[in-house]
Amino acid sequence: MDITLIQKNIAAVAAGWSSESAARLERRALDKADFATLRDAGLTLTGVPEEMGGVWQSGVRSTRPTAAIFRTLARVDPSVALVATMHPTVLALWLEEPAEPPADSNAWREQHDRVLAAAKAGHWFGTISSEPGGGGDLMATRATAEKGSDGAWRLTGDKQMGSGSGVTSFMMTVAVPKGEMTPDIFLLDTRELPWDGSRGATLVRAWDGHGMAATQSHAFRYDGVAVERHAQMGGAIKLVPRVLPIIAYMFSSVIMGILDAALAEGRRRLQPRAERMSAFERVSWTKAVNDIWLAEQAFQGMARAIESGAASPGVPRGKLAIAELAEASMLSISRAIGGASYSRSSPFGQWSQDVRALGLLRPPWALAHHQLFEASFAD
Structure with missing residues (x-):
């Protein structure tokens, strides 16, 4: 295949x-x-x-x-x-x-x-590395991992945004190994792992987000839960900057898919009455189409930056631009369509929340702006 x-x-x-x-x-x-x-x-x-x-x-x-x-x-x-x-x-x-x-x-x-x-073999992998108050910065983790006399690692700490909880077989996470200063990558085997605390994993809060509502991005408390340390023993965390552009582009592809659907549905609803649309509706629709076009250019630019193989702020900059343009375009489409867009029978309200949620992910707004601020003086 x-x-x-x-x-x-x-x-x-x-x-x-x-x-x-x-x-x-x-x-x-x-x-x-x-x-x-x-x-x-x-x-x-x-x-x-x-x-x-x-x-x-x-x-x-x-x-x-x-x-x-x-x-x-x-x-x-x-x-x-x-x-x-x-x-x-x-x-x-x-x-x-x-x-x-x-x-x-x-x-x-x-x-x-x-x-x-x-x-x-068909097992799904996910991640539960974010922590309450961590701002999305993996290096700021407060979780710890300790190696027992049996040679097994056990992790303790609070984790959230475990997207795919209950569906994935394995979850990647981050913790500071005991006696070390730098966080490292660990793998949590979630197969047959109960959420009642009996084996170290307790469901603290089921996901209830307005956006990405069905991702089961639950929050857990871990108390000595069994994990496996990445075998590079500190080397994997150094790979994260190389992997982050891939993550940003994958997440952006989800935003672009939503925009594809929103643009198609907006056209389906508005084209039959295009000649009767008011000036405000026409301007709103045109702005939405333009913003989605700009998002597409940013998306293609991200791909070219990754394919160049060179470290560049172009990928995080593109992801941030796409997130902002997506949120703006969804608002403009809603203005063009009118109050019907806010009906629960209409997809636009959920799509708006979905693109907003994606804007908050890897990296979240604050961390993304901080990183790009620092990069702006190195261009």
Whole structure:
């Protein structure tokens, strides 16, 4: 199976789901059957390298075609699309070449092969690395991990935004190993892990967001929950800056999918009365179309920056621009359509909340602006 075939398979899945799109936007929980369907369509292979039977070649070569899949999904179900993007982006920490030689190359190779084999077998990977009050900065984690006499690591701390909780088999997280100063990457096996605290994981708050409402981005308290440390032993956290552009582009692909759907639905509703639209409605619609066009240019610019292979603030800048343009364009479309856009039977209110929620993700607004402020003096 190659990436082109997976794109065709997912397009067929999305077409089959299109008649349910209104009902899907009203959901407040994920359906495991959806992820079984996506697995059977080959989507979990986006987190598996070609040499192991998957479709991932490298961040430079695979980010654009993989993101196109999530853009297609987002047109009919943004929540499912967002959760699915976590899979290849988390696995990039095993797919990308180490920043420096691992201390134990045998341990690294064993873990690398085992983790990616799990993805090939159809297991979903996600992330629960954000923390209350952390502002989205992974390096500011207050969670800790300690290695026991049995050689196993156990993590303690509060985590939130666990998108895909209950659907994923594994969750990537971050904690500071005892006796060290720098956070590192850990992997949490969530299969058969209860949420009642009996094995160290307690559900603190079920996800109740206005946007991305069905992502099950729950919050948990971990008290000595069993985790596995990334086998690069400190090297994986150094890969994060290399992986962040991939994450930003994948998340942006979900925004672009929503904008595709909003533009198509707006045209469907407004074209029959285009000649009777007021000046205000015409200006609002034109502004929305222009903003979506600009978002597309930013999206393509992000892809070119990633494909250039050079470190550049172009990717986070593009993601921030897309988030702002998406929010503005959704407001303009609503103004053009009028009060009907705020009906619960209309998708525009949910789409508006969805793009707003995506603007807050990886990195959130404050951290994104801080990073771009610093980069602005280095251009």
